[in-house]
Amino acid sequence: MKNLLQHLRGQYGELFPSLCDDHPDIFPRELYTWEQFLWACELWYSNSMNVMFPDGKLRTCLIPIAGFLNHSLHPHILQYGKVDTAANSLKFRLSRPCSAGEQCFLSYGHFSSSHLISFYGFLPQGDNPYDIIPVDIDATEDDSITSNSTHMVRGTWLLRNHNIFYYGLPLPLLDHLRRTQSPKLQYNTLLQANLENEMEVLGRLRSIFDCVMESLGAADLHDRENTSWDVRLAVEFKDLQRRIVSSILSSCDTGLKLLKNEWCRCLAEDSRG
Structure with a gap:
């Protein structure tokens, strides 16, 4: 949010007071204050939408009435509106039925809750699949997955595979930690060395998210x-x-139990020869 305000403040500084000085009849100072500029930006960012015009071009517009449509994670309207010149109207295609008297929702976009709070002033209801927590981890020189050390982590309730070697956690992050921990091991096999390495990986991940x-x-x-x-x-x-982080910690704990049970089974088989 601070970066956004700094960006807007920079834009305002590029325009004013120069425009007020050069064209005082068009841009009177009392109307083009920072507060008024910020209000206009908030109105534009929170109410503008893309519209398909008859020439086939998408344009961003402020539209009365349509601007009152609320966002939903399961909206009726997924795409932009389209100008119908024959009916002299703006039409929105529904992606699912909307009964008479039912509130019609549209999608503001694939945005995280932090974005929706910053630009629209609300927190969506339900599980938002675009909510992530960025995690910075030191990258190694031979890291082939990503050139930087930032990994995106979602609530583990959004992922289906919570089995051993997966745990409902993002595979790029797990693979990065695996290579850092023991780069020569082959993963996804129930060998004792792999299981021990996995326990180290989940232990490290749990320590990160404890912090x-x-x-x-x-x-x-x-x-x-x-x-x-x-x-x-x-x-x-x-x-x-907190809920996202708590789900990650729970997945780490559950994964550690799975690994410990499998590790004990491997030891028992080895002892039997």
């Missing part, structure tokens, strides 16, 4: 109904982050 959870602090349990809407949004967003 993340600690940085988020304890849950804020004060009376939220009587707080301002922006403070309440901030608290709810932090709760969401």
Whole structure:
């Protein structure tokens, strides 16, 4: 959010007060203040939408009435509206039925909750698949998966495979940690060395997210109904982050139990010869 405000402040500085000085009849100073500019930007970012014009070009517009359509993770409208010159109207194609009297939702885009809070001022209801927590981990020179050390982690409830070697966790992150831990091992085989390496990997990952959870602090349990809407949004967003981190920690713990059981089984088989 700070970066966005800095960007807007820079844009404002490039335009004003130069325009006010050069064209005072068009840009009177009392109307083109920073506060008014910020209000206009908020209006544009939160209400504008793409429209297909008859010439086949997409243009970003502010549209009365249509601008009141709310966002949903399961919207009725997925694509842009299209100008119908014959009916002199703007039409939106539904991707699923919307009954008479039912609120019609559209998609503002594939945005994370942090983006929706920053640009639209709300937190979506339900599990947003675009909510991620970036994790910075030192990359090695032979890391072929990514040229940087940032990995994106989602809530593990969004992934189906929670079996051994997967755990509901992102494979690029797991593979990076595996190579860092023991680059010569072959993975996804139930050998004792692999299982021990996996336990080290999950232990390291758990340690990383223990620190993340600690940085988020304890849950804020004060009376939220009587707080301002922006403070309440901030608290709810932090709760969401805790939920994501908690799911990662739980997946690590469950994975460690799976690995320990398999490791004990391998030891038992080795002891029997």
